Amino acid sequence: DGRTALHYAAALYGLRQDPTLYFLLMEKGARDNLLDSEGFTAQDVRNNPGLVDLDKARYANVYPVPxxxxxxxxxxxxxxxxxxxxxxxxxxxxxxxxxxxxxxxxxxxxxxxxxxxxxxxxxxxxxxxxxxxxxxxxxxxxxxxxxxxxxxxxxxxxxxxxxxxxxxxxxxxxxxxxxxxxIDISSTVTTYTQITVLPYLSTSAKLLKIVVEWRSSRLLEWDTGEMRWMHIVSVY
The missing domain is CATH 1.25.40 (Serine Threonine Protein Phosphatase 5, Tetratricopeptide repeat)
Incomplete structure (x- = not known):
């Protein structure tokens, strides 16, 4: 965000009224007139500490990621x-x-x-x-x-x-x-030249029917291990 350490020290100064870190950085040559990416200086942050989200800064490099x-x-x-x-x-x-x-x-x-x-x-x-x-x-x-x-x-x-x-x-x-x-089925398993084919699934003692009236009575059937698919388009 373009901030220096002094920006964050200024925020702490404003929030906690503890100038120690702020003036320590100033003594070491930190400048309080440098702008961050939003156009605020450390002086601005000191007067209005809400300009810096300290919680976000605190956890920015902590794992897991916030x-x-x-x-x-x-x-x-x-x-x-x-x-x-x-x-x-x-x-x-x-x-x-x-x-x-x-x-x-x-x-x-x-x-x-x-x-x-x-x-x-x-x-x-x-x-x-x-x-x-x-x-x-x-x-x-x-x-x-x-x-x-x-x-x-x-x-x-x-x-x-x-x-x-x-x-x-x-x-x-x-x-x-x-x-x-x-149950890994599509609403219409496939389509054969305008004939919509629907699943008719039988597993163990349970039977799931998904059938719809259509202009055909075509029936296709095949076995796939424990699961039987019957593709039918007439009403039951």
Whole structure:
């Protein structure tokens, strides 16, 4: 920050009313008229010690790195697209991000994006298709994921919302290939010339069906060890 030791001694002088270190440095030749990167001299800091964040300075070189410093490193090494992707994928919670003045504009944009993402999940929970369509009007918003790694398309299939499925596939067909974190299935495993194929998973005594009515009765089946995948597109 362009500060000399005298700047910090001046802050201690102002806060604790202890001039010992300040005058010791002055006796050794320290100059009290040098400007830091914000344009303040040691004299300014002495009169207004709040100009220097002593806590931040104290822990700047201490391990582990303070949280705010970690975020500063993140913003210095990642792009805006990286952060956007993390918000979309549900791996970044903006409520934990401190206010860093030099990155405030990006932080505000990401916070707004996260509010839209949370709005999507509120609409999914309420089965409010109208609001959901308004919020998912761009391809990248169709890729938002919940804590289980599921997209709105996953939920639409689970709830058998045909109209919503068609809309989401139109807006963001890539969402069909996204696999969740629980049972590692995509909402639509694959697509064969306009025939959407859905997973039908059987493990042990439990049976999970994710089926939807479609204009086909095509059935594909194969075994993969303990897990059987039956791809079916008719209603059960």
């Amino acid at each position: 949280r705010e410093t970690e975020w500063e490193i993140s913003f210095a090494t990642k792009t805006a697209d990286d952060f956007t992707r993390e918000v979309i994928h549900g791996t970044l919670d903006m409520s934990s991000v401190p206010n860093i003045p030099e990155h405030l504009e990006l932080i505000e944009k990401l916070t707004l994006l996260q509010s839209q993402v949370l709005g999507i999940w509120d609409a999914v929970a309420a089965e409010d298709d109208r609001s959901l369509k308004q919020l998912i009007c761009e391809k990248h918003m169709g890729m938002v994921r919940d804590r289980d790694g599921r997209t709105p398309l996953h939920h639409a299939y689970i709830k058998k919302r045909k109209e919503l499925i068609s809309y989401l596939l139109f807006i963001c067909p890539e969402a069909a290939d996204v696999k969740d974190r629980i």
